Each structure stands twice: as structure tokens, then as C-alpha cells.
Amino acid sequence: MPLFRTWCALTCLVIASLARAQSSSLIVSLNIGKFQGVSTSSGTEKWLGIPFAQPPVGTLRFKPPVSITSVSATTRDASKFGNACPQPASSGLGAPVAEDCLFLNALNTSIKAKLPVLVWFYGGAYNTGASSSPSFDPTRIIQRSVINGKPIIFVSFNYRVNTFGFLASSHVAPGDLNVGLQDQVAALRFIQQNIAAFGGDPAKVTIWGQSAGAGGVESHLLFPTPDRLFRSAIADSSTGPFKSAPNANQYDAPGKPFANLVQRTGCTLGPTSVSCLQKVPFQTLLNVTNTMIGEILNGQLWQPAIGPPGSFIPVRPSAQIATGKFLHVPYLAGTNLNEGTSFSGSVRKLSHPGVSEDVVFDQFIRKLILDNTTLTPGVLNGINTLYPANDSSLGGPFNTGDSLFDRAEAWYTDNMYLAPRRLFFQKAASLQPLFAYFFTEFIPGNDRTLGVFHGSELALLFGPVPTAVETDFANNFTDSYVNFIHDLNPGANWPQYTLATKKVLQLQRNNITVIPDDFNLAKTNFLNSAAVLNAFEK
Numbered sequence: 001m002p003l004f005r006t007w008c009a010l011t012c013l014v015i016a017s018l019a020r021a022q023s024s025s026l027i028v029s030l031n032i033g034k035f036q037g038v039s040t041s042s043g044t045e046k047w048l049g050i051p052f053a054q055p056p057v058g059t060l061r062f063k064p065p066v067s068i069t070s071v072s073a074t075t076r077d078a079s080k081f082g083n084a085c086p087q088p089a090s091s092g093l094g095a096p097v098a099e100d101c102l103f104l105n106a107l108n109t110s111i112k113a114k115l116p117v118l119v120w121f122y123g124g125a126y127n128t129g130a131s132s133s134p135s136f137d138p139t140r141i142i143q144r145s146v147i148n149g150k151p152i153i154f155v156s157f158n159y160r161v162n163t164f165g166f167l168a169s170s171h172v173a174p175g176d177l178n179v180g181l182q183d184q185v186a187a188l189r190f191i192q193q194n195i196a197a198f199g200g201d202p203a204k205v206t207i208w209g210q211s212a213g214a215g216g217v218e219s220h221l222l223f224p225t226p227d228r229l230f231r232s233a234i235a236d237s238s239t240g241p242f243k244s245a246p247n248a249n250q251y252d253a254p255g256k257p258f259a260n261l262v263q264r265t266g267c268t269l270g271p272t273s274v275s276c277l278q279k280v281p282f283q284t285l286l287n288v289t290n291t292m293i294g295e296i297l298n299g300q301l302w303q304p305a306i307g308p309p310g311s312f313i314p315v316r317p318s319a320q321i322a323t324g325k326f327l328h329v330p331y332l333a334g335t336n337l338n339e340g341t342s343f344s345g346s347v348r349k350l351s352h353p354g355v356s357e358d359v360v361f362d363q364f365i366r367k368l369i370l371d372n373t374t375l376t377p378g379v380l381n382g383i384n385t386l387y388p389a390n391d392s393s394l395g396g397p398f399n400t401g402d403s404l405f406d407r408a409e410a411w412y413t414d415n416m417y418l419a420p421r422r423l424f425f426q427k428a429a430s431l432q433p434l435f436a437y438f439f440t441e442f443i444p445g446n447d448r449t450l451g452v453f454h455g456s457e458l459a460l461l462f463g464p465v466p467t468a469v470e471t472d473f474a475n476n477f478t479d480s481y482v483n484f485i486h487d488l489n490p491g492a493n494w495p496q497y498t499l500a501t502k503k504v505l506q507l508q509r510n511n512i513t514v515i516p517d518d519f520n521l522a523k524t525n526f527l528n529s530a531a532v533l534n535a536f537e538k
Contacts, residue, residue, distance in 0.1 A: 028197040033072030038079045046107040049082035052190035055100035061278045065186035084130035088290045094132035104157040111151045112199035120156040123211025125300045131156035140463035144478045150486040153200040159183035163289040168305035169258040170249035171273045177307040188229040205230040206485045214238035222320045224327040235333040240420020244537045246370045248305040264288045297367045318533045330488045334437030338451030340412025348405040379535040387411045398451030419527040434497040436504040473509040
């Protein structure tokens with residue numbers, strides 16, 4: 001018995017020492033204090049819920065993020081995600097919703113060697129989304145990077161969305177517009193200051209987003225800060241960077257979001273509106289916002305807005321692209337075959353007795369634009385001509401035979417995704433390294449009537465890979481991204497996009513091939529014309 005007690009005491013001492021050693025190795029010292037991370041069974045290390053700015057509450061509601069200046073004397077736990085930013089409740093958020101939500105997460109391997117850093121921007125139409133979503137677990141990406149001998153660090157963060165992040169009005173100060181995008185800048189600055197503590201190299205940051213997240217990524221190319229915050233960018237399904245970009249004062253018109261918001265919260269439309277809204281109880285403001293999101297087509301209540309000089313976005317994105325005065329860094333971007341199916345459900349199997357299909361199609365388009373008086377008859381007629389009723393080519397092999405749905409989703413795909421990607425590439429190809437893709441892989445088990453829908457590629461990158469038949473393709477796809485993050489080039493089989501060649505990589509299982517960027521060209525040329533860009537305030 002004494003021998004057993006001696007053995008146990010020694011063994012327990014060793015185990016406790018190892019645990020303390022592991023625990024201490026997962027303490028990082030940042031410019032705001034120390035944080036205790038945790039290791040996972042998959043071999044990664046993670047630090048979750050690290051604040052990168054002061055809580056945007058009280059007088060900081062609707063204001064640009066404010067840096068944390070105090071340094072905590074205690075080591076804080078970083079084993080759980082911080083709150084998701086205010087938005088409608090969803091089981092997919094992975095964290096509770098609260099106004100104090102500006103948190104950042106870092107995940108890496110045990111390798112500490114000034115690694116390249118991948119920073120993730122979530123999508124959600126600028127009205128929803130959270131870095132805590134289980135769908136954005138980067139374990140698979142990190143593991144592929146290690147397998148390939150190109151380890152990376154993955155960082156994600158929250159930014160404010162909907163009313164809390166994109167409140168727009170003539171009564172919002174220019175510098176206070178688009179604070180959700182300004183949150184992204186604050187997170188990138190925090191990363192520059194602190195990523196070395198996690199083993200990352202601040203000079204090797206790649207930003208990556210999908211949908212509205214990709215729009216955020218592209219907005220930082222078009223409207224960069226003076227300090228260089230990243231060296232390369234990836235955009236899955238960027239809207240170029242926004243579906244539309246109305247002037248902030250357009251939100252004040254009767255029936256528009258700002259006018260509705262102040263009326264429903266008991267505030268008055270005018271110079272005191274914002275200060276009144278700052279005092280509205282959080283739950284009241286959240287409930288009103290969520291109700292308004294539910295009332296609008298596809299929940300797209302707010303979009304980033306154009307402001308006067310001194311605002312984050314002082315001119316329309318298309319005008320900024322035309323100047324060529326944007327950040328010239330390596331950029332990888334592309335679109336999916338059927339982006340629009342996810343956004344055209346409102347007209348699917350829609351009965352419209354006594355009303356022509358063209359009229360209903362026009363109504364669908366008008367509902368997507370804040371100020372649809374900009375949509376001239378000439379623009380609408382042009383769209384109807386290019387996307388006619390009963391065209392069996394619309395949607396490619398995934399044409400459903402539902403004429404209204406097929407033309408709505410085909411137009412939406414081209415107008416909101418393919419045309420914007422081309423608009424930027426045609427200007428930027430002579431200025432910076434570009435790599436384009438066209439994702440056409442239908443994943444077995446998905447809804448065939450949605451085709452290769454918006455965001456369907458993410459399952460092959462983040463995982464888990466939905467079906468074993470996709471494993472090799474998913475690995476190839478992910479490895480290309482890792483190559484780009486590590487080497488600024490996705491690999492030998494992925495050619496650079498130039499004005500002379502305009503080569504795009506088609507991403508399809510068993511058919512990864514280079515194709516010319518000329519599909520649907522007449523349609524996107526029309527959609528990128530000055531008249532259409534003006535009509536859609538792009």
C-alpha cells in the first residue's frame with residue numbers, strides 16, 4: 001500500500017506538471033492582457049471570445065469601434081465564443097445575442113513560426129451572421145494546411161450588422177456610417193498588433209469572406225485605410241462589393257428603414273433621431289429591428305450606404321473601381337453557377353392570375369432596391385429581353401421549368417455576382433495578380449431545384465465534406481486556398497487572370513478545367529453598363 005501511494009503521488013505529480021505546462025503554454029500576452037486558450041482533440045489550439053474593441057453600448061451605440069486602452073491584470077479565460085451581434089434568433093449562431101459583441105477568435109496548430117494568417121468575414125446580407133457559427137469551424141482547413149506543410153493560423157471575428165451596424169440616414173454623422181465595416185477594420189488592426197503572440201506573421205495576412213463577408217473584403221480593397229492591414233484577399237460570391245449602395249439620406253424617405261425605425265421606436269425623424277435611438281432599450285430596438293428584417297424581401301433591411309466626404313464609403317463602388325485607385329494586392333474571387341436560387345424563393349411556384357409574368361418579374365426586381373424609382377423602363381425592358389419567359393437555358397442544367405423562378409434566379413446570379421466580379425476584374429487585371437473561379441459542382445444530396453446554390457462551396461472548404469465522393473475534390477479545392485494564403489498563388493493548375501487571356505478555373509469534380517471568361521457575356525455587359533449601374537445604385 002505505501003508503494004502504491006508513492007507511485008500514485010509521483011504519477012499524479014507528473015500529470016499535474018504536464019497539465020500546468022500545457023496550460024501555461026496556451027497563455028498569450030496581448031496588448032489588452034493575458035488570455036488562457038485551450039487545446040482540442042483535433043490537435044488545434046484555440047482562443048475564443050477575445051474583445052478587440054470596447055462594448056458598443058450606451059453612447060457608443062451606432063458609433064465607430066473604440067480601441068481598448070486598459071490592460072487587464074488577470075489572465076482571462078478564452079475557451080468560449082463571445083456574444084453574437086444583435087440579430088434575429090437562430091440555432092446556427094453558436095452563441096447568445098447581445099449588444100456587447102465585438103469579439104475575436106484565433107485557432108492554430110502547435111507550430112509557432114511566424115505563420116501566414118487567414119481572417120474570415122462571415123456573410124448574412126449585412127443583417128445576420130456570427131463568427132461563432134458551427135458552420136465556420138476551421139479545423140479542416142488548418143489540418144489541410146499542416147498536411148501540405150503550409151501551416152496557417154485562422155482568425156474570425158464579429159462585426160455589427162443590421163440596424164446596429166449599418167444605420168443610415170442624413171442624420172447619421174458621416175464618420176458614423178457603416179460602423180459594421182469599421183468594426184472589420186478595428187479587428188484587422190487588432191490582429192496586426194497581436195497576432196505574433198499566437199505565432200502569426202502580421203505581414204502575411206489574407207482576408208477571406210463569402211457573400212456579404214466577401215463584400216466586406218472587397219470594400220477594404222476599394223476603400224483602404226492608410227495602414228496596410230493585409231497582403232491578399234479571397235472573395236467567394238462577392239456582390240461587388242454591395243448589391244446596391246444608396247445614399248444615406250435615401251433611408252429617410254417615408255416608408256424607408258430609417259423613417260420606419262424612428263416611428264416604431266417612438267423617436268422623431270430629425271436631428272435628434274440618433275441620440276433618441278441610442279437611448280431606446282436594447283430589447284426594444286432589437287425587437288423592432290428583427291420585425292423589420294422579417295418584413296422585407298430576403299431580410300435585406302440595410303445595405304452599406306454612400307455618405308458625404310469623411311464617411312467610410314464616399315462614392316459608389318463602381319465609380320471607385322473605374323478610377324483604379326484601390327488596393328492592388330493578389331486577389332482570388334469567383335461565383336457559383338446558381339447564386340440566385342437562394343434569393344428567388346418568393347417567386348417560386350407563384351401564381352399570378354391576370355398579371356403578366358414580365359410584370360411580376362419587374363415587381364420582384366423593384367422590391368430588391370431601396371429607391372426603385374431609379375429603375376427606368378429601358379433598364380427593365382432590357383432585363384426582360386435578356387431573361388425571357390420559358391427560356392430553358394436559364395439556370396443551366398438546373399432549369400426547373402418554373403419560368404418566373406428560373407429567370408429571377410438567373411438574373412439575380414448575373415446581376416448580383418457574375419457581373420460585379422467581371423467589373424472589378426476587367427479594371428484590376430492590369431494592376432494586380434488576379435485568380436478567378438466558376439464553381440459548378442452540384443453536391444449529391446443537395447436540393448437539385450436549387451442547383452449549385454449560393455454558399456454551397458463552403459461545405460467543401462470548412463467541412464465536414466458532405467459525401468465521400470467529394471473528398472478528393474474538396475481536398476484539391478481547399479489546398480488551392482491554402483496555397484494562395486501561403487504563397488500568394490493557388491497553384492500551377494490555376495492560371496492568373498489577365499486581360500489578354502481572361503482565364504477562369506471551373507471548379508467541378510472530375511472536370512477541373514480552365515475556361516474562357518465569356519459565358520453569359522452579353523448579359524453581364526448590359527448589367528455593367530452605366531445605365532444599369534446607375535439604376536441599381538452600384
